[in-house]
Amino acid sequence: MCSTKREGMRGIPCPKGKIERFIEPCLLLLLAEKPAHGYELMDNLEQFDFDTRCQDPGQIYRYLRRMESEGLVISAWDPGGTGPARRSYSITEDGLSLLTAWMETLEKRIIIINKLISRYQETTKKGDA
Amino acid sequence: MCSTKREGMRGIPCPKGKIERFIEPCLLLLLAEKPAHGYELMDNLEQFDFDTRCQDPGQIYRYLRRMESEGLVISAWDPGGTGPARRSYSITEDGLSLLTAWMETLEKRIIIINKLISRYQETTKKGDA
DNA sequence: ACAACTATATGTATATATCACATAGATGAG
DNA sequence: CTCATCTATGTGATATATACATATAGTTGT
Numbered sequence: 001m002c003s004t005k006r007e008g009m010r011g012i013p014c015p016k017g018k019i020e021r022f023i024e025p026c027l028l029l030l031l032a033e034k035p036a037h038g039y040e041l042m043d044n045l046e047q048f049d050f051d052t053r054c055q056d057p058g059q060i061y062r063y064l065r066r067m068e069s070e071g072l073v074i075s076a077w078d079p080g081g082t083g084p085a086r087r088s089y090s091i092t093e094d095g096l097s098l099l100t101a102w103m104e105t106l107e108k109r110i111i112i113i114n115k116l117i118s119r120y121q122e123t124t125k126k127g128d129a
Numbered sequence: 130m131c132s133t134k135r136e137g138m139r140g141i142p143c144p145k146g147k148i149e150r151f152i153e154p155c156l157l158l159l160l161a162e163k164p165a166h167g168y169e170l171m172d173n174l175e176q177f178d179f180d181t182r183c184q185d186p187g188q189i190y191r192y193l194r195r196m197e198s199e200g201l202v203i204s205a206w207d208p209g210g211t212g213p214a215r216r217s218y219s220i221t222e223d224g225l226s227l228l229t230a231w232m233e234t235l236e237k238r239i240i241i242i243n244k245l246i247s248r249y250q251e252t253t254k255k256g257d258a
Numbered sequence: 259a260c261a262a263c264t265a266t267a268t269g270t271a272t273a274t275a276t277c278a279c280a281t282a283g284a285t286g287a288g
Numbered sequence: 289c290t291c292a293t294c295t296a297t298g299t300g301a302t303a304t305a306t307a308c309a310t311a312t313a314g315t316t317g318t
Contacts, residue, residue, distance in 0.1 A: 033252055
């Protein structure tokens with residue numbers, strides 16, 4: 001349930017192609033949809049290929065605290081609910097602005113990746129012909 | 130000519146959203162198209178948003194040597210041509226296999242990024258309505 | 259001889275991600 | 289009632305990746 005390892009040729013690992021800090025726009029989006037606490041966010045991050053629940057749960061708390069120190073989110077202890085105390089996070093105006101900036105960045109990224117893919121397809125087409 | 134800095138709100142830098150080791154599939158593709166030496170590859174990398182010529186030219190040589198040690202490319206000193214001696218790189222069968230693996234990885238990445246973008250658009254639609 | 263361009267390379271610092279571990283309240287089984 | 293398990297939040301150390309700075313050297317034109 002908690003493995004995503006992949007290998008290329010000769011034991012050389014094929015990088016997962018992760019995007020730098022990609023967890024940040026994901027967290028900002030989820031918090032733009034509705035306020036939430038860390039443990040809850042972990043489940044929702046699976047939709048974006050993160051397995052934070054199994055692999056390094058601490059990462060998410062570090063990110064949330066860092067983002068709070070940058071003014072992108074704000075938190076408060078949530079008195080409601082059962083179980084251990086939980087810290088509820090909400091997005092700020094600055095957080096929303098950064099999310100928008102992220103979207104532009106990611107749209108450009110897609111264009112570049114698509115350029116690479118289509119050039120690869122052309123090359124293999126010629127090579128096989 | 131050599132600046133790409135961008136900022137979000139409040140001086141918080143908006144990450145460029147770079148993909149981990151993305152230079153690797155780019156180099157593999159360029160070498161799949163035709164053998165080349167490092168300095169030449171720098172120019173062609175601009176097409177994939179790298180500014181290796183201006184920013185850290187050393188990076189490319191480190192990558193090429195590492196990839197050679199992994200058997201993804203092979204090199205030889207190129208006697209032809211003017212100017213300083215240059216090392217010509219060619220892709221290997223293992224390199225082509227890894228390039229294919231990279232393509233699958235990147236195609237999955239695109240799907241995830243698109244998921245994020247469309248969810249963002251839905252959220253802002255609702256928020257503005 | 260000196261500046262500019264081609265060409266390759268290394269040393270170090272910073273940023274980011276991963277691995278490992280620590281703490282603690284709540285809940286249900288035996 | 290105590291022990292395992294789940295929820296919930298966090299820190300320390302390490303590994304990896306990228307960025308910044310610098311070194312070397314042949315070649316060409318003035």
